Amino acid sequence: MKHALITGASRGLGLALAKALADDGWSLLLTARGEEDLMSAAFDLGARALPGDVADPAHVARLADSVPELDLLVNNASGLGPTPLPRLADYPPDALRALFETNVIAPLALVQATLPALRKRKGAILNISSDAAVEAYEGWGGYGATKAALDQVSNVLAAEEPDVAVWWVDPGEMRTRMLADAVGPEEAGAAPPPESVVPALLRLVGSRPAPGRFTRGALE
Known part of the structure; x- marks a missing residue:
């Protein structure tokens, strides 16, 4: 079992990826800050949960202790930062530090522990990135900077850990609460659901290509 x-x-x-992996017979440990939603999801999937x-x-240490055997780490948890999205000229430094803590330092700490x-x-x-890591979108400078840093962390990890496959993936816009918080519910509602990118991620995991950065389009 994986x-x-x-x-x-x-x-x-x-959650969409967890459902697909559970259907494929994987043993899962799920984590998130929202305890009620997490426990409900884990119950439905027959998975373990550690909010x-x-x-x-x-918490990172508890997670690592809970997975003595691990085939796949998915760093999907991410923060958006202040909303409405501020221009860099107005970005509160403390908020940016906190965002780097969540989007860069925390994933690396979990990698180190596991x-x-x-x-x-x-x-x-599998580190979840964004097109904001490589494109200049007004208002997305703080979030994009954290994802660019995560991309480079992934890139160097791939060079330093040849026996561990490292991929960083831009899944494109998805109909999520985070996107709605950033651009409003109407625009976010027009984006495809997260489930639509899951088959591409499953192909990535199953085919185990060379480490690198992938976009949704390149995987489909």
């Missing part, structure tokens, strides 16, 4: 740990798994892409904040080192298990199984790391 084992996966998915962060941000109570809704959106994390908490991935930016909390103690690397022994991943190395043992020659597992894989």
Whole structure:
């Protein structure tokens, strides 16, 4: 049996991917901050759940202790930052520090904590990125900077850990609460649902290509 740990798994892409992996027979450990939604999702999927904040080192340690065997780590949990999205000239430095803590430092800390298990199984790391990491969208500078940093963290990890596959994926716009918070419910409602990108992610995990950055279009 294969084992996966998915962060941000109570809704959106994390939950959609968890459902697909559960259907494929994977053993799952799910985490997210929203305890009620997380526990409900885990019950429905027959998965284990450990609610908490991935930016909390103690929670990261508990997660790592809970997965002595690990084939796939999905760093999906992410923060958006202040809304309405501020221009960089107006971005509160403390808010940007907090966003880097959630979107960059926390995923790396979880990678560090689970690397022994991943190395043992020659597992894989899937970091969820964004087109904001490489494009200049007004108002998206803070969020985009964190995703650009996560991309480079992934890139270097791939070079340093040859026995662990590392992919960083831009799934494109999806109909999620985060997108609605950023652009409004009407525009977000026109985006495809998270479930639509899951088949591409399953192909990625199943085919185990060379490490690198992938877009949704490249995977379909």
